[in-house]
Amino acid sequence: MLACSTVCHRCLQVKATSADTNLSEPEAEPKARKLKASPQLKRWSRARALRSGHRLERPGHRGEALELKPRGQQTKEVDYSEHGQEGNDDDYGVYVATAKSIYMVSDGTGWTAEHSVSAALGQFDHCLVDRGCPVNTHLFSGIDDAEKLMAIIKQAAKEGAMVVYTLADPSMAESAKQACKLWGIPSTDILGPITEAIASHLGVSPSGLPRGASGRSSALSEEYFRRIEAVEFTIKHDDGALPQSLHKANIILAGVSRTGKTPLSIYLSQKGYKVANVPIVMGVDLPKTLFEVDPEKVFGLTINPIVLQTIRKARAKSLGFSGEARSSYSEMDYVRQELEFARRIFSQNPVWPVIEVTGKAIEETAAVILRLYHDRKHKCTMPRISKRY
Amino acid sequence: MLACSTVCHRCLQVKATSADTNLSEPEAEPKARKLKASPQLKRWSRARALRSGHRLERPGHRGEALELKPRGQQTKEVDYSEHGQEGNDDDYGVYVATAKSIYMVSDGTGWTAEHSVSAALGQFDHCLVDRGCPVNTHLFSGIDDAEKLMAIIKQAAKEGAMVVYTLADPSMAESAKQACKLWGIPSTDILGPITEAIASHLGVSPSGLPRGASGRSSALSEEYFRRIEAVEFTIKHDDGALPQSLHKANIILAGVSRTGKTPLSIYLSQKGYKVANVPIVMGVDLPKTLFEVDPEKVFGLTINPIVLQTIRKARAKSLGFSGEARSSYSEMDYVRQELEFARRIFSQNPVWPVIEVTGKAIEETAAVILRLYHDRKHKCTMPRISKRY
Structure with a gap:
């Protein structure tokens, strides 16, 4: 175990003064x-900025010169x-x-x-x-x-x-x-x-109370229960489980292995959406119910084959796959064929938007999906997600 | 389906001008x-503030008078x-x-x-x-x-x-x-x-590029894979599943039904922690492995019995419980006994911190747990969670 960090409350030999009075200089340096800005420091900052390949004073940066105070x-x-x-x-x-x-x-x-x-x-x-x-x-x-x-x-x-x-x-x-x-x-x-x-x-003053202060009881709101329910639904419907209740989902994600369906589902569920995800595996029939639900809630995920292979190799290694299992999962030929298999399914279901996840963080893909989801609900293209507080 | 919202990109009859020139007044009003601040408006604002039970000009608010511009x-x-x-x-x-x-x-x-x-x-x-x-x-x-x-x-x-x-x-x-x-x-x-x-x-200028702009490849960082792995681990170890691999978790949550173990686990997993949660049910033995792992990673959850009963009643209703199942789950006597059963387990394991979740949002309980988790790692009491970017 570590030695205590220098800021540790127990260890710090500081008689902290009260907030409003008597603010003393800290001991160090x-x-x-x-x-404030000696010529040497300015040179140092500039050198550092140049090393990192960026000019320090970008013209037009937020309309103001960036004032550096080393x-x-x-x-x-x-x-x-x-x-x-x-x-x-x-x-x-x-x-x-x-x-x-x-x-x-x-x-x-x-x-x-x-x-x-x-x-x-x-x-x-x-x-x-x-x-x-x-x-x-x-x-x-x-x-x-x-x-x-x-x-x-x-x-x-x-x-x-x-x-x-x-x-x-x-x-x-x-x-x-x-x-x-x-x-x-x-x-x-x-x-x-x-x-x-x-x-x-x-036209109202803020309460000045931190969230979670006593007397606040927002935790048991309807929104709170809705979110818990969404998370629980999403866990139960991970990886193709319970296909018979796909119709209860708000959003259904379909894609081949390692397109990030699970973390994406979970992220969306925390925003209150019930999400089911259905894996597409070459040669395996998709659940019938996927084609019976409102197609407007189904989203296809796709990814660049080279990136997918890299991810799958890492996955196969971490799971300890070996021999045939490994090759059929992460070999380039198989990866390409499986993506093509998915592509054909997507093209047979043209209402499903197909989202390219390559290089996107989970949050970014989630933003795209929610934009489409709300746009479709409101039959608009201007992305707008509305909430009431 | 709705009529299109007035801001819809397709429907809006607006020739938006380019950003820097020719900003015209919008049509409406x-x-x-x-x-700017007619006496009537000021009266209206004040009346509204008074109705909501708050004075408008709070002395000392952030050290500045709150300037209202109705x-x-x-x-x-x-x-x-x-x-x-x-x-x-x-x-x-x-x-x-x-x-x-x-x-x-x-x-x-x-x-x-x-x-x-x-x-x-x-x-x-x-x-x-x-x-x-x-x-x-x-x-x-x-x-x-x-x-x-x-x-x-x-x-x-x-x-x-x-x-x-x-x-x-x-x-x-x-x-x-x-x-x-x-x-x-x-x-x-x-x-x-x-x-x-x-x-x-x-001493470096910002890039000026939005996250997710082309040329950014931070999505496939180590951090990214760590988070995905944590989410997948947590889903697999929800609700007492796979007790044999509890030792692989970073954090283990134990508590009776409806103390929020699942959504809390999921929330923590998205921050990169592998979380397992273990339900405490009266009369059911906890998995042996729970007592074999490092007790510093186990956290007990507890809740006010009246609040718990309310939550359980709602749950029983939404799950369609009836008769005996319902009463043994949400009747006050049972709720109290089960919480007492949990309390005894917690007191037999004094290293486990017991966290009161009543009235706390998931994020608030998560903050308490992570504070304790990191403090224990660093043997400090000053809450500090450090990350490197």
């Missing part, structure tokens, strides 16, 4: 942090293994390279912060792990008192991390903002601007 | 929109049924009451916008459907050209909607901002501020 920390590469931190995380691989940190702080689950940061990082794929500019995110959820909040922000300052936060309590949000400002930490309030815009739009 | 549309309650729009949506119930609209526009899947808006709406539970101030959200995903973008923003202006957007292409984001400004539509760029903060932190 106060001088370095006072450097801080002291940028000159120092933080080596986590040295800190004994994240050096041994089974889930996410061995952390040895230097990395920039992003602290995500939430008074709730933190999933909004995580989701938003992950989406924003999608804009930096050209310079993340593969290109030598890795980023470590650290999620701190359920942070509901000022003391914990300050301890985390202090640690962020030490580590040269940036801080993004979602804090429903306005005084907590303000404390985070002020502490980050004082300590020169770049920070972003993720939900504040949307919440304020919505407040203005509705 | 240009005069009303020029009203627009013309606020005086007119939009009746969707009148527009033939959403009036018949099977998934989300019949939309008859008046509602405010939020348009979510994305060049990608739109899930980030949806997630953020849903989280922000968590701050307005006190005035949504139940309290007579419903909100309709409309998600427009895959909006990758300026023409579609302008058609949507124009429609938002007509409908008196606010617009939130995630657009990776800086010129699209700028167009959205300018168009909303010109037409007096409140708008929020969800990812822009975080993306800019990250750019500044890393």
